[in-house]
Amino acid sequence: MYGVAWFGILGPLEVTAAGRLMRVSGRSQRELLAVLLLRANRLVSIDLLIESAWPHAPPASARRQVQNAVGRLRNTLTGGGLPGDLIETRPGGYLLRAMADELDTLTFERHVEQSRRASAGQQWDEAVARLRAGLALWRGQPLPDLDNDLVVAEARRLQERRVEVLEECLDLELRLGRHHQVAGELAALAAEHPLRERVCALLMLALYRDGRTAEALRAYQRTRQESVSELGLEPGPELRRLEQAILTGDDSLKPEPAVVSPVRPRQLPPDISDFTGREGVAEELHGLLREGGAGNAVTVVSIAGQAGVGKTTLAVHVAHRLTGRFPDGQLYVNLQAYPMTPADVLARFLRALSLPEADLPRGLEERAEEYRSRLADRRVLVVLDNAVDEAQVRPLIPGGRGCGVLITSRRRLAGLPGARLTELEVLSVDQAVSLLTRVLGRERVAAEPRAARGLARLCGGLPLALRIAGARLLTQDWPLERLVDAMADERGRLDELSYSDLEVRASLALSHRGLSEQAQRLLRLLAHLYAPDVAAWTCAALLDLEVAEVRPLIAELVEARLLAVSGARYHLHDLVRLYAKETGTQDPAPAVARALGGWLALAERAHTVLSGGDFATLHGTAPRWTPAVRERAAAITEDPLAWYDTERVNLVMAVRQAADAGLDELCWDLVASSYTLFLTRAHNDDWEETLRCALAATRRSGNRRGTAVMLMGLGLLGAYRHQYAEAVVVLEESVGTFRDLGETRGLVYALGVAAHVDGMLGRYEQAVVRHEDALRAHRARGDRGAEILLLRSLGQLLVEIGAFDRALPYLEQALEAGRAGDPRIRAEVFYWLGQLRLGHGEIDGAEAAFKEMLGISEELRDPREEAEARYGLGLVRLETGALGAATGLLREALELNRPLGEPLTDGRIRVALGMVHHRRGEARQAIDQLSTAISTFAGLDAPLWEARACRALSEVHGDAAAARRLRERARDLFLQVGSPEAERVHL
Numbered sequence: 012m013y014g015v016a017w018f019g020i021l022g023p024l025e026v027t028a029a030g031r032l033m034r035v036s037g038r039s040q041r042e043l044l045a046v047l048l049l050r051a052n053r054l055v056s057i058d059l060l061i062e063s064a065w066p067h068a069p070p071a072s073a074r075r076q077v078q079n080a081v082g083r084l085r086n087t088l089t090g091g092g093l094p095g096d097l098i099e100t101r102p103g104g105y106l107l108r109a110m111a112d113e114l115d116t117l118t119f120e121r122h123v124e125q126s127r128r129a130s131a132g133q134q135w136d137e138a139v140a141r142l143r144a145g146l147a148l149w150r151g152q153p154l155p156d157l158d159n160d161l162v163v164a165e166a167r168r169l170q171e172r173r174v175e176v177l178e179e180c181l182d183l184e185l186r187l188g189r190h191h192q193v194a195g196e197l198a199a200l201a202a203e204h205p206l207r208e209r210v211c212a213l214l215m216l217a218l219y220r221d222g223r224t225a226e227a228l229r230a231y232q233r234t235r236q237e238s239v240s241e242l243g244l245e246p247g248p249e250l251r252r253l254e255q256a257i258l259t260g261d262d263s264l265k266p267e268p269a270v271v272s273p274v275r276p277r278q279l280p281p282d283i284s285d286f287t288g289r290e291g292v293a294e295e296l297h298g299l300l301r302e303g304g305a306g307n308a309v310t311v312v313s314i315a316g317q318a319g320v321g322k323t324t325l326a327v328h329v330a331h332r333l334t335g336r337f338p339d340g341q342l343y344v345n346l347q348a349y350p351m352t353p354a355d356v357l358a359r360f361l362r363a364l365s366l367p368e369a370d371l372p373r374g375l376e377e378r379a380e381e382y383r384s385r386l387a388d389r390r391v392l393v394v395l396d397n398a399v400d401e402a403q404v405r406p407l408i409p410g411g412r413g414c415g416v417l418i419t420s421r422r423r424l425a426g427l428p429g430a431r432l433t434e435l436e437v438l439s440v441d442q443a444v445s446l447l448t449r450v451l452g453r454e455r456v457a458a459e460p461r462a463a464r465g466l467a468r469l470c471g472g473l474p475l476a477l478r479i480a481g482a483r484l485l486t487q488d489w490p491l492e493r494l495v496d497a498m499a500d501e502r503g504r505l506d507e508l509s510y511s512d513l514e515v516r517a518s519l520a521l522s523h524r525g526l527s528e529q530a531q532r533l534l535r536l537l538a539h540l541y542a543p544d545v546a547a548w549t550c551a552a553l554l555d556l557e558v559a560e561v562r563p564l565i566a567e568l569v570e571a572r573l574l575a576v577s578g579a580r581y582h583l584h585d586l587v588r589l590y591a592k593e594t595g596t597q598d599p600a601p602a603v604a605r606a607l608g609g610w611l612a613l614a615e616r617a618h619t620v621l622s623g624g625d626f627a628t629l630h631g632t633a634p635r636w637t638p639a640v641r642e643r644a645a646a647i648t649e650d651p652l653a654w655y656d657t658e659r660v661n662l663v664m665a666v667r668q669a670a671d672a673g674l675d676e677l678c679w680d681l682v683a684s685s686y687t688l689f690l691t692r693a694h695n696d697d698w699e700e701t702l703r704c705a706l707a708a709t710r711r712s713g714n715r716r717g718t719a720v721m722l723m724g725l726g727l728l729g730a731y732r733h734q735y736a737e738a739v740v741v742l743e744e745s746v747g748t749f750r751d752l753g754e755t756r757g758l759v760y761a762l763g764v765a766a767h768v769d770g771m772l773g774r775y776e777q778a779v780v781r782h783e784d785a786l787r788a789h790r791a792r793g794d795r796g797a798e799i800l801l802l803r804s805l806g807q808l809l810v811e812i813g814a815f816d817r818a819l820p821y822l823e824q825a826l827e828a829g830r831a832g833d834p835r836i837r838a839e840v841f842y843w844l845g846q847l848r849l850g851h852g853e854i855d856g857a858e859a860a861f862k863e864m865l866g867i868s869e870e871l872r873d874p875r876e877e878a879e880a881r882y883g884l885g886l887v888r889l890e891t892g893a894l895g896a897a898t899g900l901l902r903e904a905l906e907l908n909r910p911l912g913e914p915l916t917d918g919r920i921r922v923a924l925g926m927v928h929h930r931r932g933e934a935r936q937a938i939d940q941l942s943t944a945i946s947t948f949a950g951l952d953a954p955l956w957e958a959r960a961c962r963a964l965s966e967v968h969g970d971a972a973a974a975r976r977l978r979e980r981a982r983d984l985f986l987q988v989g990s991p992e993a994e995r996v997h998l
Contacts, residue, residue, distance in 0.1 A: 015858075016093045017896055018048050021115045021169070022150025024157070025895040028092035030858040030887040032896075039064070040084050042159045047098065047107040049165045051114050056104040063161040081105055112865070115899055116169065119145040122903075123176055135187055136365075136910040140874070142180035143909070147902030149173055150895050174200075178209050185213060188388060190220035201230065205237040208250045219257050219264060220388075227257055265388055265413075276363040278343040279394065280323075281577070282331040287449050288442035288474070289325050292433065296329045299431050300392070300415045301336050308429055309409050313398075313418040316435035318585070319475035322419035323396050325435065330394050330417060337392035337415060345543070346404075347397040347585050353406040357382050358696050360393075360407070370912055371696055375406060383410040390414065397585070401426040437472030440464055446474060450481035455491075462491035469498045475584065476519075482572035483522050497521055519590045522571045529554065530567040531594065534574070537583060538591035539599040540606060541664040544582040546657075548642045552609040553602045558642050580657075600672065607677055609639035610658070610665045614684040616640050617651035621687050623833050627800060628684065629720050629757050633677035655688040659697065662688075666701040670708035679705040679717035686724055690731070698728055716757070719748035723761045730768050733914070733951050738768045759788035763801055766808070773954035773988030775812045782808060799829045799836060807843045811955060813991050815847050822847065838867040838876045845883045849890060857887050875916075878907035882920050889927055897927050915956070918947035922960050929967045937967045958984035962996055 019025035024041055026033045035041055046063050047055055061073045070076070081098060089095045099106045111117045122145030129138035153166040177200065184193050197214040204210055211234040218227035231254045235246050245251070256264055286293075299312050314322045323345075330341055342360050344351070351359075357378035358371055364385045372378045386409040398404045398420040404427070408416050418424065423432060438446065444463050448456045456463045470476035484494055498521060523531060536553040537545065551561040565581065568574035573591075574581050583591070612635035619625045640647075647654045655662075662685055669678035682705045689698035702724045709717035722745035729738030742765040749758035762785040769778035782805040790798055802825035809818030825840045845860035861883035868876035885900035905920045925940035941964040948957035958981045965977035978996050985993035 016088075016097060016109070016113045017115075017893075018044075018109065018113060019115045019150070019895050019899065020045060020048050021119065021148050021153055021173075021899070022155075022895055024154055025893065026088075026091070026093075027888065027891070027893045027896050029855050030884070030893065030896075031092070031854060031891045032888075032893040033088075033091035033093075035084075035087055038157075039080060040087060042157055042162060043080050043084055045154050045157055045159070045162050047105065048109075048114060048116075049162065051107050051109045051117065054101050054104050054106050058104075059161075060104070063159060066160050115148045118899075118903075119148050119176075121145075122148075126180075130183070135183060137874070139180060139183050139187065140906055140910045142176060142183070143906035144903045146173070146177060146180065147906050148899040150898055174204065174207070174210075178207075178213065181213050185216055185220075188220075190217040193217055194221055194223075198230075201234070205234060206241065208234065208247055211246075212250055212253050215253055215257065216264065224257060228254065231257075275338075276340040276342050276360075276391075278363060279330050279341045280327050280343065282328050283324060286324065286328050287445050288438045289321065289328075289435075292435065293325060293329050293332075296325070296417070296433065297332055300329070300333055300417065309412055309414050309416060311408060311416040311418070311427055311430040312433065313420060313424045313427060313430050314433050314435050315420055315423040317437075317473075318421060319473040320435050320437055321474035322435055324474060326394055326396060326417050326419050330392055333392055333415070337390045339389040339391045341392045341394065343394040343396065345396045346399065353403060354378055356407055361385070367693065367910075367912065373696075379406045382407075386414050387411045388413065392417065395419070397421075398424065400424070438467075438474065438477075439472065440467045443467030443470065443472050443477055446477050447481060450478060451484060455484075459491040462495050465495045466491055466498065469495060479519060479522050479572050482570065483525060486570045487525065494521075519573070519587065522573060523590070523594065526567060526571060526573075527564070530564045532597075533561070533564050534568055534583075534587075534591045535595045535597075536599055536602045537574070537581075538588045539603055541668040542606075542661040543664070544577070544580040545661070546579060546581075546643075548609060548639045549606050550581070551642070552606040552636045552639060555602075555605060557638065603668065603672065604634075604674060604677070605636045607665050607669050607672075607674065607681070608634050608636040610662060611635050611677060611681045611684060612637050612640045613643055613647065613654070613658070614662060614681060614688065616644065617647050617654055618684050618687045620648055620651045621691060627760060627763075628686070629716075629760065630683065631676040631680035631717060633674065633680050652688070652691065655685075655692065659688075659692075659694070663697050663701055666704050670704050673708075673712065675705075675708040675712040675714045675717060678708045679714070679721055681705075682724065683720055686727070695728060695732065699725075702728065715748055716752055716754060719745045719752070719754070719757055719761070722748070723757070723764055726761070726768065727764050730764065730771065733771075735768050735772050735952055739765075739772070742768060755788060759785040762788075763804070767804055770804075770808045770811065771953060773984075775808060775955075776989050778808050779805065779812075779814075799825050802828065803836060803840050803843065806840070806847075810843050810847050810850065812989065813850065815850050818843070818847055834867050834871060835873065835876065838864045838871075838873075838880075841867070842879055842883060845887075849883075849886055854887060854891060858884070861887065874907045875911055875913065878904045878911070878916060878920075881907070882916070882923065885920075886923055889923055889930075892930075894927055894931055897923070901927065914947050914951055915953060918944040918951075918953075918956060918960070921947070922956070922963055925960075925967065926963055929963075934967060934969065938964065941967060954984045955988050955990060958982075958988075958990070958992070962992075 015029040017027045024035070024045055026035055035044055042063070043060070046060065057074055057077055060077045061069050064077065065073060085095065085098055088097055097107060099108060109117060111121045122141045126138045126141035126145070129135070129141060153169045154162055157163075181193050181197060194214070194217040197210065197217050201207070201210050201214045211230060214230050215227040218224070218230060231246070231250065234250070238244050238246055296312055296314070300310055314326060316322050334341065342363060344356050344359065346356070354375040357375070361371060361378065361382060366381065366385070372381055388411065390413040391409070393407065393409065393414065393416045395404050395407055395416065395418045398418050400422060401424050404418055404424070423434070424430065425432065444456065444467050447463055447466065466480060467477070470480055480494060480498070483489070484491065523534070526534070533550055533554055537550065540549070542549070547558050547562060547565060550565055551558045554561055565574065569576050569581075573587055574583060611633060615625070615630070615635070618628065643654065662681070666678055666681055669675075669681060682701045685701070686698065689695070702721050706718060706721040706725070709721060722741045726738040726742035726745060729735065729741070742761060745761045746758065746765060749761055762781045766778045766781035766785065769775070769781060782801060786798065786801045786805060802821045806818045806822035806825060809815070809821065822840055822844050826837065826844070829836050829840065841860045841864040845857045845864065848856035848860060861880050864876065864883065865880035868880050881900045882904040885897045885904060888894070888897035888900065901920055901924045905917065905924070908916045908920065921940040921944040925937045925944065928934075928937035928940060941960055944960040945957060945964065948960055961977045961981035961984070965974040965981065968974040968977060975998065978998055982993050982996040982998065985996065
């Protein structure tokens with residue numbers, strides 16, 4: 012996919028062949044090559060080349076001289092190892108063919124194009140990362156050593172293009188709220204380009220948003236003075252309007268909501284079309300939230316009222332009306348849908364606000380701080396439905412006055428400082444009749460006005476009871492009078508039993524009695540599930556029927572208004588759930604176990620599809636409800652992660668319910684089957700919660716095998732979080748338990764994870780021994796997927812400690828065995844093969860391996876793998892002395908990794924960049940990069956890389972004593988991990 016050539020013109024002209032620096036000597040050859048490169052993949056006419064070489068008086072032999080010059084240039088390029096057909100002869104001229112990764116200007120433009128695609132998809136962080144990666148390719152002024160008129164003109168055009176793209180990037184970053192971070196860069200750019208009004212405008216905005224209003228106004232004055240003195244012109248109208256807006260503190264200068272959040276959350280449930288009876292209170296609440304609170308306080312409005320009185324309907328209706336007042340989004344959570352702590356809710360909200368899962372803080376306080384920071388300059392409405400008490404909602408209240416909070420609760424939340432409290436009463440008889448009219452139609456209610464008022468009284472003015480009664484009338488086509496008589500009888504029966512929520516229960520009981528026996532059973536069983544909403548297959552599992560058989564029963568419940576529907580998902584109102592639980596006498600446990608078995612079967616299927624096989628996973632003996640797989644197989648096969656995104660909350664709740672029900676075998680198996688889903692989406696919080704929940708269940712029941720599997724999972728999670736010390740503790744217990752049980756497969760899996768952790772802690776010899784033991788066991792069992800992972804991991808470890816000859820067969824076997832498997836694993840194998848070849852001094856082999864990896868990463872559109880591949884290619888160029896190419900590739904890698912937040916990768920790239928700066932004589936920049944890398948590695952407890960960074964910094968440091976201390980530190984760390992690199996540290 013990638014050729015051997017690389018040309019750099021975004022700085023001094025540089026050419027490499029297969030990563031090696033190639034000299035193009037002679038001014039005329041360099042100018043000719045520069046012209047062809049500036050117009051790569053386009054025909055360059057001989058006439059233009061003549062004009063370029065002799066702008067004033069070309070000789071009569073000019074055409075022949077150009078032809079000869081092109082021939083000599085071809086010879087130079089092919090002699091350096093480049094293909095002979097690189098420069099094509101075409102009628103009337105020549106064409107230099109280059110792919111995007113063979114010419115830095117083309118790579119730059121590709122990054123810009125990718126950024127704009129990301130922006131169109133509202134992936135703003137990726138858009139910025141792509142622009143930064145493109146800008147990182149610039150090594151200074153284009154082609155500064157060539158004074159050819161055509162080249163100089165084209166170089167100026169490129170410089171202009173760079174500034175345009177930089178403006179675009181800084182504009183995006185400003186809109187993302189990064190005013191503090193970019194203010195310094197903008198100030199330097201404004202000093203370099205004092206007449207660029209867009210740069211001045213961006214600088215003024217950055218300073219203003221950073222609370223530096225006086226500096227923002229001074230920036231305007233400097234640009235104005237420059238414009239008047241140089242051009243005799245006042246600044247343009249846009250810049251003048253910006254100055255005025257800053258002077259008046261115009262709200263429009265706040266970050267634009269469309270860009271501040273990659274996705275503006277729109278989490279509100281649908282509004283109802285027949286809202287009635289609450290117009291006055293709705294208008295009051297709308298006014299309170301629209302106008303905002305006093306001072307800088309966030310506006311908090313709390314609606315209190317009994318169950319079924321319509322609190323949620325009112326809140327959702329008002330919230331929909333306020334979308335213009337809160338354009339940055341609406342966050343919604345039903346706090347009674349399933350057990351949620353404030354920390355759980357904050358995690359959910361932060362994900363909706365586009366915080367990457369990897370950056371999600373672990374503690375409640377830290378989450379609340381991040382939540383308030385993200386909403387500080389934004390206008391978001393937060394709807395907290397069915398709150399239990401003040402303690403539950405306090406951490407969920409934003410800090411900025413631009414936001415609003417709307418709470419519903421059965422309690423009067425008087426303990427919330429500054430909250431506006433509204434008591435929602437039942438509907439009056441007239442309001443209740445109006446609601447019935449909206450549900451049943453004017454003619455039907457007008458025909459029986461007395462019965463309508465009687466029904467309103469029997470329903471106690473509760474909207475939920477009225478809607479259920481209305482649904483009964485619509486499905487049975489009864490006269491209103493008949494329903495009134497039946498309701499009166501039912502209410503008398505319930506009254507004798509002293510039920511609470513009497514009016515709603517009367518409606519529920521009557522509607523329940525009108526259901527078929529199977530529909531009644533389904534309603535009751537649904538009420539016993541923890542899952543907040545379900546698909547049709549779940550209903551089928553509860554009754555042990557086919558999905559086609561259960562659909563009429565679902566329709567029956569929906570028509571009776573006992574089951575709410577949203578798309579293809581179904582859920583129960585909490586009062587309906589409470590009532591349904593109390594009906595019937597049959598034990599729900601077998602039905603619940605079937606539904607949980609359905610989630611287990613589906614999770615197992617999704618894991619297998621996502622991983623390309625059921626690899627590196629242990630399972631238990633809990634029964635699966637396999638018809639669920641038949642129902643959802645096509646959807647899961649097409650996109651397992653889309654299925655997971657829909658069922659994610661239900662998977663977590665299924666684990667909780669299995670634990671509470673004493674189904675410990677099913678509980679741990681469900682977690683084990685879901686781990687690749689949690690891991691791929693980086694939902695580490697959910698993964699940890701389910702692991703700990705299942706671990707507690709297995710410990711309670713004495714299920715040692717399940718306990719060992721969950722401990723191994725916690726160790727793997729710790730490794731992904733770089734929490735190696737914690738991982739060691741749980742993995743030691745896991746390995747010991749598997750040994751005691753004689754569970755060979757589990758033991759080798761746990762040894763594989765422990766070996767990886769040992770490697771990260773620098774225990775390399777122990778890690779290698781564990782890997783080799785685990786590999787032998789996996790081969791004996793025929794576990795191909797786990798074998799490939801171990802081959803790659805063992806090869807990586809041996810490369811890390813410099814045992815290249817031992818590493819090679821493992822990596823080659825991994826490459827061969829994984830040829831038809833997961834392309835990401837193949838990319839990682841190519842990476843370590845590249846590092847091995849580089850360590851052996853095999854430049855061509857390293858170049859080829861890293862380019863293979865780059866090709867795979869771009870096919871997958873995986874920025875993580877792309878960053879690693881460009882880092883590897885940068886190392887090749889650092890080794891060959893092609894420092895310009897190395898600089899561009901390493902800076903690209905750094906910018907691509909930045910939004911991913913992978914600290915180990917960041918540190919390694921900085922070590923390489925530090926050495927590039929060192930070789931170019933840029934000591935200060937080298938020290939900065941290497942010092943940052945040392946801090947990163949020390950924080951990660953990565954001793955091998957800390958040692959390498961210390962050794963590199965010792966070569967750069969001008970202070971002899973400091974350099975010696977760094978060498979001593981490096982040697983000690985190398986000795987600690989048993990690396991042969993200790994011998995190369997000379998004190």
